[in-house]
Amino acid sequence: MNESSPVISVRGVYKFFGRLTALENIDLDVYSQERIVVIGPSGSGKSTLLRAVNQLESIDRGTLTVNGSDVAHPKADLNKIRMGLGMVFQNFNLFPHKTVLQNLTLGPMKLKKVPKEQAESEAYPLLDKVGIRDKANVYPSKLSGGEKQRVAMARALAMNPSIMLFDEPTSALDPEMIGEVLDVMKDLAREGMTMVVVSHEMGFAREVADRVVFMDQGNIVERGTPEHFFQNPQHPRTQKFLSQIL
Amino acid sequence: MSQTDQRTQQSADKETAEDTGPGSYRIEVTDSAAIPDKSDKGLFTAWRVSAFGAIGLIILLCLVKPDPYWDILLFVPDGVLVTFEVTMLSILLSLIVGLITGLGRLSGNTFVNLTASTYVEVVRGIPLLVQLFYIYYALGTFTQIPPFTAAVIALTVCYGAYMGEIFRAGIDSIDYGQTEAARSLGFSSWQTMRFVIIPQAMRTILPPVGNEFIALLKDTSLVSIIAVSDLLRRGREFATSTFDYFETFTLVALLYLLITLFLSKIVNIMENRLTPYE
Numbered sequence: 001m002n003e004s005s006p007v008i009s010v011r012g013v014y015k016f017f018g019r020l021t022a023l024e025n026i027d028l029d030v031y032s033q034e035r036i037v038v039i040g041p042s043g044s045g046k047s048t049l050l051r052a053v054n055q056l057e058s059i060d061r062g063t064l065t066v067n068g069s070d071v072a073h074p075k076a077d078l079n080k081i082r083m084g085l086g087m088v089f090q091n092f093n094l095f096p097h098k099t100v101l102q103n104l105t106l107g108p109m110k111l112k113k114v115p116k117e118q119a120e121s122e123a124y125p126l127l128d129k130v131g132i133r134d135k136a137n138v139y140p141s142k143l144s145g146g147e148k149q150r151v152a153m154a155r156a157l158a159m160n161p162s163i164m165l166f167d168e169p170t171s172a173l174d175p176e177m178i179g180e181v182l183d184v185m186k187d188l189a190r191e192g193m194t195m196v197v198v199s200h201e202m203g204f205a206r207e208v209a210d211r212v213v214f215m216d217q218g219n220i221v222e223r224g225t226p227e228h229f230f231q232n233p234q235h236p237r238t239q240k241f242l243s244q245i246l
Numbered sequence: 247m248s249q250t251d252q253r254t255q256q257s258a259d260k261e262t263a264e265d266t267g268p269g270s271y272r273i274e275v276t277d278s279a280a281i282p283d284k285s286d287k288g289l290f291t292a293w294r295v296s297a298f299g300a301i302g303l304i305i306l307l308c309l310v311k312p313d314p315y316w317d318i319l320l321f322v323p324d325g326v327l328v329t330f331e332v333t334m335l336s337i338l339l340s341l342i343v344g345l346i347t348g349l350g351r352l353s354g355n356t357f358v359n360l361t362a363s364t365y366v367e368v369v370r371g372i373p374l375l376v377q378l379f380y381i382y383y384a385l386g387t388f389t390q391i392p393p394f395t396a397a398v399i400a401l402t403v404c405y406g407a408y409m410g411e412i413f414r415a416g417i418d419s420i421d422y423g424q425t426e427a428a429r430s431l432g433f434s435s436w437q438t439m440r441f442v443i444i445p446q447a448m449r450t451i452l453p454p455v456g457n458e459f460i461a462l463l464k465d466t467s468l469v470s471i472i473a474v475s476d477l478l479r480r481g482r483e484f485a486t487s488t489f490d491y492f493e494t495f496t497l498v499a500l501l502y503l504l505i506t507l508f509l510s511k512i513v514n515i516m517e518n519r520l521t522p523y524e
Contacts, residue, residue, distance in 0.1 A: 054430055056426055056429065056430060079432045079433070079434050080432065082429065082430055082431065082432040083431070083432035085430070086430075087427075087430035087431075089423060089426065089427065089430075091423050093421070093423035093424060093426060093427035094427075095424065095427070095428075095442055095446075096446065096523050097445050097446050097523055106431075106441060107431040107432065107433070110433070110437060110441055111431065111432050111433065111437075139523040140523075141523055152427075155431070156430075156431070159431055159432065
C-alpha cells in the first residue's frame with residue numbers, strides 16, 4: 001500500500017438510530033502513525049464513529065475502508081480486519097474469568113494459533129510496557145480501574161494491531177488513575193502507533209494529537225491541529241464547547 | 247440520548263453489579279428442591295433433621311419389624327438403580343438439548359429463534375405425565391418405543407425446555423461489553439460464545455441446573471406408570487403382591503427423600519466450590 005494513502009478512510013458515512021441521525025455525511029482520513037483525538041459533547045456521534053471503524057456499529061450509507069479493506073462490504077472478513085484494529089473501551093471489558101496474563105494470551109492463542117509458551121513470552125513485555133507485570137496471575141476483579149484499563153490496552157496490543165482505537169478510555173476512572181492510563185497512551189504515541197482517541201482529556205489532545213476533530217450532532221464541525229483548535233477555533237459551536245470545558 | 251450511550255450506561259450498571267462477584271446473579275427457578283445453605287440456618291438444620299431422621303427411621307423400622315420392612319429394602323434396589331439411570335441419561339441429554347435451545351432462543355435468526363421459542367412454549371404448557379403418555383402410548387400406535395427409551399425421551403424433551411430457559415438467562419446475564427471486547431479482538435460470534443460467554447455463564451447456570459437435576463429425579467417417579475421398573479414401580483410390585491401398602495410406600499417415600507437430600511447436598515457443595523475469580 002502507498003505510504004501516503006490513508007489507513008482509515010471514511011467517506012460520506014451515515015448512521016441512523018431510528019429517527020436519530022447519529023452520523024451525518026462524515027468524511028475523515030487517518031494516516032499511518034497519525035494521532036487523531038475526537039472530542040465533542042455526549043451524543044455527538046463520536047463513539048459511534050469510532051465503533052463504526054471496527055464495525056461494532058454498522059453504517060447505513062457511505063464507505064469506510066481500513067487498511068484498504070471495505071469494512072462495510074457484506075463479504076468483508078471482519079474478524080481478520082478487527083485483528084488489525086485494537087480497541088480499548090470505557091468500561092475496560094476485561095474477561096473476568098481469565099487472569100491478567102490469560103486476558104493477553106487468549107486472542108493470540110485462539111485466533112493466531114500461537115503456542116502458549118510463545119504467547120506468554122510475548123505477553124510479558126507488554127505487561128512491562130503498561131507497568132503491571134507483577135499482577136500477571138491476578139484476576140481482573142483484584143485490579144484498580146487504572147490497572148484494568150492498562151491491562152485492556154495490553155490485551156489489545158497483544159494482537160499486534162496496526163491501529164489502536166480508544167473509546168473514552170479514562171471516563172470511567174477515578175481522577176487519580178487517569179494519569180497512569182494517559183501515560184501509557186503517550187508512550188504508544190511516541191512509538192508511532194496510529195491512534196484514534198475519543199476523549200474528554202483536553203490536555204492529552206493538546207499534547208499528543210496531530211489533529212483534533214470536533215463533532216456535534218452527528219457532524220464533524222471543525223478539525224485542525226491542536227494549536228489551531230485550542231487557540232483559534234473558527235466555528236461558534238466549537239468556541240462554545242471549549243469555553244464550557246476549559 | 248443515543249442508543250450507544252444507553253448501552254454504555256447499561257454496561258456501566260452491570261459493571262458495578264459484577265464487582266460484587268459471581269453469585270450476585272441468581273436465576274430463580276420454581277419447583278426445585280430446597281438446597282441447604284449455611285446462610286439459611288433453619289433450612290440447614292431442617293436438612294439434617296430430615297436426612298438423619300430418614301436414615302434413623304429406616305434402620306429402626308427394619309430392626310423393629312424386619313417383616314416386611316427388611317424384605318422391602320431387599321426388593322427395591324434394582325428400582326433405585328433404574329431411577330438413577332433414567333435420571334442421569336435424561337439430565338445429560340437435556341443439558342445438550344437445553345444448550346441448543348438456549349442458544350436458539352438468543353439467535354438473531356428469526357426461524358431458529360421462533361423454533362426454539364415455540365418448543366419451549368409448547369413443552370412448558372403440557373404436563374410431563376401427558377407428554378410421557380403421548381410419547382409412549384400415542385406415538386406407540388405408530389411405532390412401539392421401549393418404556394425405558396420413551397421415559398428418557400419424555401424427560402429430555404420436557405427438561406430440555408426448562409434447561410434452555412436457564413441457559414438463555416445465564417448467557418443473557420453476561421454483560422454485552424464482553425461480547426464487544428471479544429469481537430473487537432477478532433473472535434467470531436461462535437468463538438466469543440465458546441471462549442468468553444459460556445465459561446462465564448456456567449457459574450450463573452450451575453445452581454439452577456442443580457435444582458433442575460433434583461426436580462427431574464423426583465419426576466422420574468412418573469415413569470413407573472409406563473412400565474419402567476423404577477423405585478416407585480418396584481414398590482408397587484411388592485405392595486400388590488403382599489398388600490403391605492402402608493409399609494411399602496412409607497419406605498419408598500423415605501428412600502426418595504434420602505436420595506433427594508443426598509443430591510441437594512451435592513448441589514450445595516458444588517455451589518460453594520464456585521468461589522469468585524481471585
